Amino acid sequence: MKPFAIGIVLVCLLENCLVAGELRVGAAAREITPDPLLPISGGLGPTAPAREKRGELTARAVVFQSGETSVAIVSLDLLGFPSVLCDRVRAQVSRIPAEHILIGATHTHSAPDCYAFPDGQGGHTGDLAYIKLVCNKTAEAINAAIENLRPATIRVGTDEAEGRIAYNYYAPDLYDRRMSVIQAIGSNDETIATLVNYAIHPEVLGADLGIVSPDLIGPFCDRIEAKAGGMAIFMNGAQGGMITADNRNLDQPKDGGRGYWEDNRTWDECLRIGHTMADEALRIVGNQPIQKEPTICCTSMDVRFPVESETLWGVVLHSPLRYPHNEDHSVTTRVNLVNLGTAQILTIPGEALPNIGFYLKRKMRGEHNLLFGLTNDAFGYILTKVDFKSFPRYDYVSRTSLGEMTGEIFIEQALNLVNEGPQPDRHQ
Numbered sequence: 001m002k003p004f005a006i007g008i009v010l011v012c013l014l015e016n017c018l019v020a021g022e023l024r025v026g027a028a029a030r031e032i033t034p035d036p037l038l039p040i041s042g043g044l045g046p047t048a049p050a051r052e053k054r055g056e057l058t059a060r061a062v063v064f065q066s067g068e069t070s071v072a073i074v075s076l077d078l079l080g081f082p083s084v085l086c087d088r089v090r091a092q093v094s095r096i097p098a099e100h101i102l103i104g105a106t107h108t109h110s111a112p113d114c115y116a117f118p119d120g121q122g123g124h125t126g127d128l129a130y131i132k133l134v135c136n137k138t139a140e141a142i143n144a145a146i147e148n149l150r151p152a153t154i155r156v157g158t159d160e161a162e163g164r165i166a167y168n169y170y171a172p173d174l175y176d177r178r179m180s181v182i183q184a185i186g187s188n189d190e191t192i193a194t195l196v197n198y199a200i201h202p203e204v205l206g207a208d209l210g211i212v213s214p215d216l217i218g219p220f221c222d223r224i225e226a227k228a229g230g231m232a233i234f235m236n237g238a239q240g241g242m243i244t245a246d247n248r249n250l251d252q253p254k255d256g257g258r259g260y261w262e263d264n265r266t267w268d269e270c271l272r273i274g275h276t277m278a279d280e281a282l283r284i285v286g287n288q289p290i291q292k293e294p295t296i297c298c299t300s301m302d303v304r305f306p307v308e309s310e311t312l313w314g315v316v317l318h319s320p321l322r323y324p325h326n327e328d329h330s331v332t333t334r335v336n337l338v339n340l341g342t343a344q345i346l347t348i349p350g351e352a353l354p355n356i357g358f359y360l361k362r363k364m365r366g367e368h369n370l371l372f373g374l375t376n377d378a379f380g381y382i383l384t385k386v387d388f389k390s391f392p393r394y395d396y397v398s399r400t401s402l403g404e405m406t407g408e409i410f411i412e413q414a415l416n417l418v419n420e421g422p423q424p425d426r427h428q
Contacts, residue, residue, distance in 0.1 A: 021066045021067045021293060022066065022151060022293065023064065023065070023066050023151070023152050023153065023154065023292075023293060023294055023296075024064075024065045024066070024149040024150060024151055024152060025062065025063065025064055025065070025149065025150070025152035025154075025184040025186075025192045025193060026062070026063045026065075026144075026145040026146060026147065026148030026149035026150065026192070027060070027061065027062045027063070027145050027148060027184075027192055027193040027230065027231040027233070028060075028061055028140075028141045028142075028144030028145040028147075028148055028231070029058050029059065029060045029061070029141055029231055030058065030059045030137040030138070030140050030141045030144075031056045031057065031058055031059075031137070032057045032058060032059050032076070032077065032078075032133065032134050032137050032138075033053060033056045033057045033212065034057075034112055034127070034130050034133075034212070037050035037051075037052075037053060037212050038050060038112040038127050038130055038212075039112065039113075039125070040109075040110055040111065040112065040207045040210065040211075040212060041079055041109075041111070041112060041113035041115075041117070041125060041207065042079070042109040042203070042206060042207030042208070043079065043109075043207075043400070044117055044311065044315075044400065045117075046119075046125070047112075047113060047125045047207070048207045048208055048209075048210055049210055050210050050211070050212045051210040051211070052210070052211055052212070053211065053212040053213060054205070054211050054212075054213040054218070054267050054270070055213050055214050055218030055219070055222075056214070056218070057076075057077040057078070057108075057111055057212065057213075057214055058076075058077055058214065058221075059074065059075075059076050059077075059134070059137050059138040059140075059141045060074065060075045060076075060141065060221075060231060060232075060233040061073070061074045061075075061138070061141040061142045061144070061145040061233075062145060062184070062192075062193040062195060062231070062233055063096070063142070063145040063146055063148075063149060064184075064296055064340060065149055065296075066293075066294070066295070066296040069100075069296045069297070069298065070095070070096045070097075070100060070146075071096070071100045071101075071102070071296060071298045071338055071340070072093070072096050072100065072101045072102065072142050072145065072146075073102050073104075073195065073233065073235065073372075074089075074101065074102065074103040074104065074138060074141065074142060075104055075105075075106055075233045075234055075235055076103065076104070076105050076106065076134070076138060077105075077106050077108050077111055077214040077217060077218075078105045078106070078107075078108065078111045078112075078114050078134070079105060079107060079108065079109060079111055079113070079114070079115075079378075080105045080107065080114065080115060080374055080378030081103055081104070081105045081114055081134075081374075081378060082114075082115060082321065082323065082377055082378050083323075083324070083333055083334070083349075083376055083377040084321050084322065084323050084324060085114060085131065085134070085135055085321065086101070086103045086376060086377070088135045089101070089103060089135050089138045089139045089142070092135075092136070092139035092143075093139055093142045093143060093146075095143075095146050096142070096146070099298070099300045099334070099336075100298045101142065102336055102338070102345075102347055102372060102375055102376060103138070103375065103376060104235050104236065104347075104372050104373070104374050104375035104376075105236070105374045105375075105378060106202055106214065106215075106217045106234055106236060107201060107202060107203075107236050107239070107351075107373075107374055108202045108203070108213065108214050108215045108217060109201070109202070109203040109205070109206050109207050109215070110203075110205050110206070110207060110209075110211055110212055110213040110214070110215050111212065111213075111214075112126070112127060112130055112212075113125045113126045113127075114126065114130075114131050114134060115315065115319065115321070115378070116128070116131065116319045116320050116321045117315060117319065118314060118315060118318040118319055124318075124319060124320055126319075126320070126321075128320065131321075150186055150187070150192070151186065151187045152184045152185060152186055152187070152192055153184070153185050153290045153291060153292050154182055154183065154184050154185070154290075154291050154294055154340070154341055155181075155182075155183045155185065155285050155288040155289070155290060155291070156180070156181070156182050156183075156285070156288060156291065156340075156341060156342055156343045156367075156368045157180070157181050157284040157285040157286075157287075157288040157368070158178055158179070158180040158181075158284065158368045158369075159178065159179065159283075159284045160177040160178055160179070161177055161178070161179040161198065161277065161280040161281075161284070162280060163276040163280065164246045164273075164276070165198075165200065165245070165246055165273055165276055165277055165280070166198075166199065166200040166243055166244065166245060166246055167243075167244065167246045167248070168241075168242065168243055168244075168354065169242040169243075169244050170241060170242055170393045170394075171259075172259055174354060174355075175199065175243045175354050176199050176237065176238065176243075176354055176357055176358060176361075178198075178361075179196065179197070179198040179277075179280060179281060179284055180196075180197045180198075180284075180343070180368050180369070180370045181194065181195065181196050181197075181281045181282075181284050181285035182194075182195040182197075182285075182340065182343055182370075183195070183228070183285045183288075184230075185290070190229055190230065191228045191229040191230035192230045192231070193230050193231045193232070193233060194224050194228055194230060194231075194232050194233070194281065194282075194285070195233045195234075195235065196220075196224075196232070196233070196234050196235070196277070196281045197234075197235045197236075197237055197345075197370040197371070197372065198234075198236070198237055198277065198281075199236060199237030199238050199239040199243045199354065199357060199371075199373065200216075200236065200237075200239055200243055200244065200245055200277075201239055201242060201243060201244035201245060202214070202215035202216050202217050202245060203215060203244060203245060204216050204245045204247045204263075204264075204265060204266075204269050204270045204273060205265055205266075205267070205270065206265060209265060211267075213267075213270070215245075215270055216245055216269075216270045216273045216274040216277070217234050217274065218270070218274065219270055219271045219273075219274030219275055219278075220232065220234060220273075220274035220275070220277045220278045221233075221234065221274075221278075222274075223274060223275045223278035223279070224278045224281060224282065227278070227279075227282060228282055232278070235370070235372045235373075235375070236372070236373045236374055237357060237370075237371045237372075237373050238348060238351075238352040238353065238354055238356055238357025238358075238360075238371050238373055239351060239354075239373055240350070240351030240352050240353045240354070240356075240373075240381045240382060240383065240397060241351075241353040241354070241381060241383060241387075241394065241397045242397075243354055245269075245273050246273070247263050247264045247265065247269045247273065248261040248262075248263060248264075249261055249262045249263065249264050289427075291341040291342065291425070294340055294341025294342070294425055295339060295340075295341065295424070295425050296338075296339065296340055297338065297339040297421070297422050297424075298336065298337075298338050298339075299336070299337050299417065299421050299422075300334050300335065300336045300337070300417075301334070301335050301337075301413060301416070301417050302332050302333070302334055302335075303332065303333060303334075303335055303349075303409065303410065303413045304326065304330050304331070304332045305330060305331055305332075305333070305379065305402050305403070305405075305406055305409055305410075306328070306329060306330045306402070306403055306405065307325075307329055307330060307331055307402050307403065308402065308403030308404065309380075309399070309400070309401060309402055309403060311399065311400070312379070312380060312400070312401075312402055313329065316331060331379070331402070333349040333376060333377040333379065334347075334349075334376050334377075335347055335348075335349065335376070335410075335413065335414055335417060336372075336375075336376065337417045337418060337421050339366070339421075339422060339423075339424035339425070340424075341424070341425050342366060342367040342368055342424060342425050342426065342427060343366050343367070343368040343369075343370055343424065344364050344365055344366025344368070344369050344370070344418075344424045345370045345371075345372060346360060346364060346369075346370070346371055346372070346414055346417070346418065347371075347372045347375040347376050348371055348372065348373045348374070348375060348382065348410070348414075349374075349375070349376055349377035349378070349379050349382075349410075350373070350374060350377065350378055350379040350380055350381065350382045350406075351373060351374060351380065351381045351382060351397075352371070352373060352381075352382040352383075352407070352410070353381070353382065353383045353384070353387060353397070353407070355384070355387070356382060356383070356384065356407055356410070356411060357371050359411065360411065360414060360415070360418075363415055363418060364418055365418060365423055365424060366424040367424070367426065367427060379402055379406075380400040380401050380402060381397040381398075381400055381401045382401065382402075382406050382407050382410055383397060383398070383401060383406070383407050384407040384408060384411075385404050385405060385407065385408055387407070388401065388403075388404040388407075389404075
């Protein structure tokens, strides 16, 4: 038995894969900006009072359907959205199997807390009424997207995004420049939805400014919708440790010897980065061939992770959301694998470091390999055992990780899912 095998439970939940048929796609969005505004959470610890908003927080859903197979992909302008809340949303959607509803967070650091983090004084930093509203609005968006289903084709593209968009705060050049785009087009050549997968922390503004905002993701979506029509939806990637927005002021080094610069924490910088991302996404997908009847397949697996972090175990035990957990000091989450035409999508229940993302993409089997980070769960940072507590710069990500073996367990079981699952389409 492997040393950490006791920490793993595997349950293949579904093999719902059909031959290619007519594709139907629907999209819908709902606003989830709190009114009145609520304090902003950038992670564990105290929240910051909100004094204004820039843009609207949204729940965006796109549904892909072929034959009897339907898959919903949902993006929320939140720091994270744990599985206990995902299940509340799924319970309100009767026309898609729960295992086929993938719910991710953009990871904006300018939104209210939806973890309900314990505050160490017997309370928590969440607002339960707001959390209920988010769940209800998210379910509304999915159900509206189902109602909006209509015949469609897709284009899929992957390329390196150009321009100053992201960098690695810990080691500037070590990040994944690849952006993948799936665009659904209706029978009248109108765009239904443009889904973009890219690894970046949307924290140009950050929590301390007191601005409720989707950060750069708001201008990004606005730009795509203005230029291409339809609805834009952003799914984050393997952006842990720390792939963040490149809002550095390169003329103002903070510690040049160690590679730190002062940041431009302005709305104009959100506009610059968001618009650059959007323009690159449309360039990448613009000349891709049409896939008329792409095969859709969705499989999933339950994975159990031991929780070594007493801080995160305290969140599990003491949050009023009542996080599900196991008696052996572990938590269980769902990992999805989706084939959509020539694209293969794998979900990550947290913030995987970029080396994990590179490795998984290299082992996946699509012509276009997408990683949906912070999807179905939000368990903090996911790093390999050789990275765990290895460098001073990794102190924070190690401290807010479930434990040393989290990355090893995730990689092994994710690749089991990839290797045992069906092949995606080849180029049509």
